[in-house]
Amino acid sequence: MTFERMPLEIWFDDHQFEVDYDIGESGTKFLTVKELEIDLNEVELRYGYHLGHPSLRKEIAKQYKGNSLDNVAVTTGASEANFAIIAHLVGPKDNIIVEHPTYPSLYQVARSLRRNLTLLKLDWNDGFRPRMDKLRKLVKPNTKLITLTHPNNPTGSVISKDELKEAIEIAEEAGAHLMVDETYRDLMFDPPPPLAASLSPIAISLTSMSKTWGLPGIRIGWAVADRPIVEAIRAVREQVTICNSSLGEVIAKEVLHKRHEILPVIRKAVLSNYKVVEEWMGSQDWLEWVEPKSGVVCAPRLKRGGSTDELCELLVKKYRTFTVPGSRMELDGHFRLGFGGEHEELIMGLEQLRKALIEIHS
Ligand SMILES: Cc1ncc(COP(=O)(O)O)c(C=O)c1O
Incomplete structure (x- = not known):
């Protein structure tokens, strides 16, 4: 088969629905239509504009200095935009550089399409920050796309404004594009760097309502990008999903319209959860971590070393607690701990994690 299943998604599909405590999810607490108080009764369940409803695109474009709705392609999750952009920009003989670790589809699409893939590896010793000197050395004459994910999933590391500018410069010099997955940008603990697409026509901003x-x-x-890329996304998506869910578009537009009311509430909850994780990490003896600088995920590892498969499986099966083993994200020895969910569930989940750690160390 050309497309193989992603180990991360298999893990989710197999286990996430059978647990009591989810401390592996990579987003904030799932919202309900009721909580959002959005009336969907009159929404016509029709096909929509293929790039997304203009009013939604306009709402999105407001955030990206120098861009208009013509630069916005709304897609079925960031995943669809990622697929379309790689398929369009990276031909069979071209090279793509993908920061690693990251959400796996960013590199898996390139593998599935049999593109020449180079990984820009993030290192524990660099605090999982991308090294621009390393990136510069990886660029090849046929490099057409460089992708970064910051804030990063699963490590929670962030990129600085200067690093972002340097990455754009490297891509420009190579005649390539730079795509930055900014899905977690609104959850940075400190002020975020500028949105990539607002800095250069070769920079593409990718993001999602999911996290x-x-x-x-x-x-x-x-995705927010130069017009030819937006057109290419439209061409790809017309063959796959045609357009977005009409219900999804209405919800996204309402939420973005009220972002200044909603975001502070979400951020407050995330920061209060993060405090719990920070204290918990300080109170245990078996794990070490690079403290996340953002988002709702981090990637601790076992101090004694070795795989975390046994730990995560024990957590699911005996302690009914969901985390993600690093092996599912090509980050062996670590596991993903998510702290974006319900406060009480996080506290209970961490307690289960403590019990599982005692068990595997006894
Ligand atoms: C960094 C990152 N980008 C993109 C995605 C995919 O998001 P979506 O649900 O919008 O397709 C994920 C999902 O985990 C992610 O973590």
Whole structure:
């Protein structure tokens, strides 16, 4: 088969629905239509504009200095935009550089399409920050796309404004594009760097309603890019999903319209959860970590070393607690701990994690 299943998604599909405590999810608490108080009764369940409703695109474009709705393609999650952009920009003989670790589809699409893939590896010793000197050395004459994910999933590391500018410069010099997955940008603990697409026509911003906003079920994401890329996304998506869910678009537009009311509430909850994780990490003896600088995920590892498969499986099966083994994200020895969900569930989940750690160390 050309497309193989992603180990991360298999793990989710197999286990996430059978646990009591989910401390592996990579987003904030899932919201309900009721909580959002959005009246969907009159929404016409029709096909929509293929790039997304203009009013939604306009709402999105407001955030990206120098861009208009013509630069916005709203897609079925960031995943669809990622697929379309790689398929369009990276031909069979071209090279793509993908920061690693990251959400696996960013590199898996390139593998599935049999593109020449180079990984820009993030290192524990660099605090999982991308090294621009390393990136520069990886560029080849046929490099057409470089992708970064910051804030990073699963490590929670962030990129600085200067690093972002340097990455754009490297891509420009190579005649390539730079795509930055900014899905977690609104959840940075410190002020974020500028949105990539607002800095250069060769920079593409990718993001999603799935993580910060707790709305993966509406399947809405988008890319902000130069017009030819937006057109290419439209061409790809017309062959796959045609357009977005009409319900999803209405919800996304309402939420973005009220972002200044909703975001502070979400951020407050995330920061209060993070405090719990920070204290918990300080109170245990078996794990070490690079403290995340953002988002709702981090990637601790066992101090004694070795795989975390046994730990995560024990957690699911005996302690009914969901985390993600690093092996599912090509980050062996670590596991993903998510702290975006319900406060009480996080506390209970960490307690289960403590019990499982005692068990595997005894
Ligand atoms: C960094 C990152 N980008 C993109 C995605 C895919 O998001 P979507 O639900 O919008 O397709 C994920 C999902 O985990 C992610 O973590």
